[in-house]
Amino acid sequence: MEKRDYYTVLSVTRTADERELKKAYRALAMEFHPDRNSSHDAAEKFKEASEAYEVLSNPDKRRIYDQFGHDGLRNQGFSGFSGAEDVFSSFGDIFGDLFGFGARRGAGGGGQRGSDLRYDLQLTFEEALFGCKKSITLDHYTACETCRGSGAKEGSQPVTCSTCRGRGQIMQGQGMFILSTPCHACGGQGRLPGDPCEGCKGQGRVRGKREIAVQIPAGFDDGMSLRYGGEGEPGARGGPAGDLYIAVQVEAHPTLQRDGDDLITESTIGMVAAALGSSVTVNTPDGDEEIKIPKGTQPGDVITLKRRGVPRLRGGGRGDLHVVVKVQIPTDLTSKQKTLLEEFDGEPSKKRGIFG
Numbered sequence: 001m002e003k004r005d006y007y008t009v010l011s012v013t014r015t016a017d018e019r020e021l022k023k024a025y026r027a028l029a030m031e032f033h034p035d036r037n038s039s040h041d042a043a044e045k046f047k048e049a050s051e052a053y054e055v056l057s058n059p060d061k062r063r064i065y066d067q068f069g070h071d072g073l074r075n076q077g078f079s080g081f082s083g084a085e086d087v088f089s090s091f092g093d094i095f096g097d098l099f100g101f102g103a104r105r106g107a108g109g110g111g112q113r114g115s116d117l118r119y120d121l122q123l124t125f126e127e128a129l130f131g132c133k134k135s136i137t138l139d140h141y142t143a144c145e146t147c148r149g150s151g152a153k154e155g156s157q158p159v160t161c162s163t164c165r166g167r168g169q170i171m172q173g174q175g176m177f178i179l180s181t182p183c184h185a186c187g188g189q190g191r192l193p194g195d196p197c198e199g200c201k202g203q204g205r206v207r208g209k210r211e212i213a214v215q216i217p218a219g220f221d222d223g224m225s226l227r228y229g230g231e232g233e234p235g236a237r238g239g240p241a242g243d244l245y246i247a248v249q250v251e252a253h254p255t256l257q258r259d260g261d262d263l264i265t266e267s268t269i270g271m272v273a274a275a276l277g278s279s280v281t282v283n284t285p286d287g288d289e290e291i292k293i294p295k296g297t298q299p300g301d302v303i304t305l306k307r308r309g310v311p312r313l314r315g316g317g318r319g320d321l322h323v324v325v326k327v328q329i330p331t332d333l334t335s336k337q338k339t340l341l342e343e344f345d346g347e348p349s350k351k352r353g354i355f356g
Contacts (some may be wrong), residue, residue: 003070003080004048006052006055006056006065007052007056008049009048009049009052009130009316010024010025010028010049010053010056011024012024012051012056012281014066017055017346018057021053021056021057022053022057024115025049025050025052025053026059028046028049029047029049029050031047032046033046034325035177036175038305047080047289049154051080051116053233055073055078059066060223060225060247061073061078061225063223063224064076064224065180067260068314069311071089071314072313073105073161075217075313075314076224076225076226076227078227079283087315088167091150099190104248106144110274113235113240113241113242114205114233114234114235114240114241114242115230115232115233116232116242116243116244116245117138117140117163117231117232117233117242117243117244118242118244118247119136119138119194119245119246119247120247120249120263121134121136121214121216121246121248121249122249122251123216123220123248123250123251124250124251125250125251125252125256126246127216128216128219128220128221128222128250129218129219129285129310129311130182130218130285130311131198131215131217131218131219131220131311132216133213133214133215133216134213134214134216135211135212135213135214136214136246137209137211138209138210138211138212139207139208139209140207140208140210140232140233140245141205141206141207141208141233141234142206142207142208142210142234142285143204143205143234144197144199144200144203144204144205144206145199146198146200147199147200147204149198149204149205149234150163150193150204151193151196151200151202151203151204152193152194152196152197152202153193153195153196153197153198155195156193157194157195158191158193158194159191159192159193159194160190160191160192160248161183161185161186161190161192162182162185162264163183163185163186164183164186164190166183166190166191166237167183167190167232168183168186168189168221169181169182169183170182170183170184177308178233200245204234204235205234205235208308212228212231212244214226214246216248217313218311218313219261219312219313220248220250220313221248221250221258221313222248222250223247223248223249224248225245225246225248226245226248227243227244227245227246228243228244228245228246229243230242230243231243231244232244232281240286242310246293254259255283256283256285258310258323260310260319261309261310261318261319262309262310262319262320262321262322262356263284263285263308263309263310263321263322264319264321264322264324265282265283265284265321265322266323266324266325266326267268267280267282267291267323267324267325267326268326268327268328269297269325269326269328270327270328270330271327271328271329271330272326274293274296274297274298274299275296276295277292277293277294277295277296277297278292278293279291279292279293280286280293281310282323284305284308284321285308285309285310285321286308289305289308291303291305291323293325297325297327299325299327300322300324300325300326300328301324301325302322302324303322303323303325304320304321304322304323305320305321305322306320307319307320307325308320308321309321310334
């Protein structure tokens with residue numbers, strides 16, 4: 001089924017600020033939350049509203065969505081939520097912000113979800129333009145090899161969690177809005193290691209380093225980010241891992257400026273070359289290229305080189321390169337040059353006071 005426009009889902013304008021987004025989402029979440037609304041389409045509407053809020057409340061995702069729509073988000077690894085349970089496990093911290101308490105719920109046998117990670121990746125102008133592969137090293141938690149992430153010493157028997165009495169969930173509510181949240185003591189498992197693993201002290205994870213290969217698609221821009229699902233911190237006691245977000249920062253180019261899929265550069269020529277026509281060499285992403293300057297070129301005229309711009313992120317060729325012509329006017333003329341210009345102008349300069 002085709003996704004609806006996120007602004008339409010939340011019933012807000014395209015200029016809505018964070019306060020308006022939060023207010024709109026809170027109303028929808030309270031109306032369609034599966035624990036409160038048992039209609040057959042409530043879970044789907046709850047998921048749709050949560051997905052819309054996640055994108056529009058995130059400046060990077062919102063910018064990509066405004067420019068490229070749903071396809072732009074998919075190209076960066078974001079495909080939305082698979083269902084209401086995915087909202088609770090992957091995006092539950094939003095409820096603490098909106099309603100004043102946590103709202104994630106998980107299956108009784110699952111551990112606590114790991115935290116998301118952010119990695120700032122610096123790229124050159126050319127790397128972002130044409131795409132590249134990068135290897136990054138993450139210093140974060142990894143699953144404990146001794147207990148395979150269970151947190152228990154080999155051969156030990158688990159004990160029932162006294163906090164949630166084995167249910168793995170704790171009921172919390174505000175008025176009529178009641179939610180179940182994973183037990184903070186056992187991470188939603190309902191059980192605790194009877195004899196904790198010595199390697200991880202019962203947490204199921206330890207600090208470590210890991211290398212990840214990152215593929216940057218051609219046409220990426222400064223401020224965009226990539227999402228790698230399940231590549232964040234591993235969950236406590238066998239819980240699902242969080243996500244990894246690669247935030248891209250692109251270095252400025254000395255002569256080229258980006259404007260969407262187009263590039264802009266400048267070329268300075270003399271007034272004689274502008275009047276009579278000439279040729280100049282300009283820097284393009286594909287190397288230096290000679291272009292013709294038509295006779296009679298005026299300051300500020302633009303010469304466009306087709307398909308010399310940015311590869312389109314969504315496919316379909318490249319943008320253009322626009323060369324803005326600047327004409328340099330001499331400031332220190334010889335007597336002969338002044339005479340020639342006066343002859344060209346058709347009357348002596350003394351009558352108009354142009355050259356002194």
